[in-house]
Amino acid sequence: MAERQINGWTKQVLELGPTIAFFLLYMRIRDESFTIWGVDYSGFIVATLAFVPILLGAMAVLWFLTGKLSRMQIFTAFMVIFFGALTAWFNDERFFKMKTTIVYGCFAALLGIGLARGRSFLEFVMGEMLPMAQEGWMILTRRLTALFAGLAIANEVVWRTMSTDAWVKIETFAFPAVLFVFLWAQIVTLQKYMPSDEEEDSSKAS
Structure with a gap:
């Protein structure tokens, strides 16, 4: 499928937005603790868990608008999901x-x-x-x-x-x-x- 061109600013927001969202959320909840299913999680880990769907959502929109994702984007998304899951599973x-x-x-x-x-x-x-x-x-x-x-x-x-x-x-x-x-x-x-x-x-x- 041929890549469709989109507005440069839109592309930058979709590519950089999830990381900025993670930063802002972390700064907001960094000193808080959250109990989920009887387990206490730090603000950092909760921000990490929130980052995964935000990143996947942005990539889905980018793919919908352009019809293409780079190998680097796909690899980075896989690593975020994998290590985000390990972070939550081991609470580390x-x-x-x-x-x-x-x-x-x-x-x-x-x-x-x-x-x-x-x-x-x-x-x-x-x-x-x-x-x-x-x-x-x-x-x-x-x-x-x-x-x-x-x-x-x-x-x-x-x-x-x-x-x-x-x-x-x-x-x-x-x-x-x-x-x-x-x-x-x-x-x-x-x-x-x-x-x-x-x-x-x-x-x-x-």
Whole structure:
């Protein structure tokens, strides 16, 4: 099914909204305790449980509007559901915090496997959205592999040494900001590997 285009702001709200909703809900109930079926849960765990249906609802709307979900979105949703369930089952917030490490670690590992085989799996996923020469894709893949590995290590350090409040804030704002700034910087520095407007026009004409 061909992907349908939607308003950019709508897409951003659907992709980022669930994380912001989790943050706001956590900040509202972080000091409270909830008894569910005779078990006491912290505000963090209740916010985690609420995050799962919010994320799935946003993804369902995104799929309905665009007709497509990326592999990364599907994988992230699976990890959220899986580790959210473990968090609730064991009543242990560490599972949800480790989820971020495993997600970033898996991304780094997958990209690294591609690099070891002389391929850019990143190009396979994003090639249609971002036309770029093979050499540029390999450079970007190496850099992004290092970044994901660094974020995985950073998450381990943060959740093991800092408070839950600090982890939630860093998870919600700092890690996405680092990824956004990194990708923006790569688009600027890798311009020479991207086709110019004249080249794109000539390729379309041919």
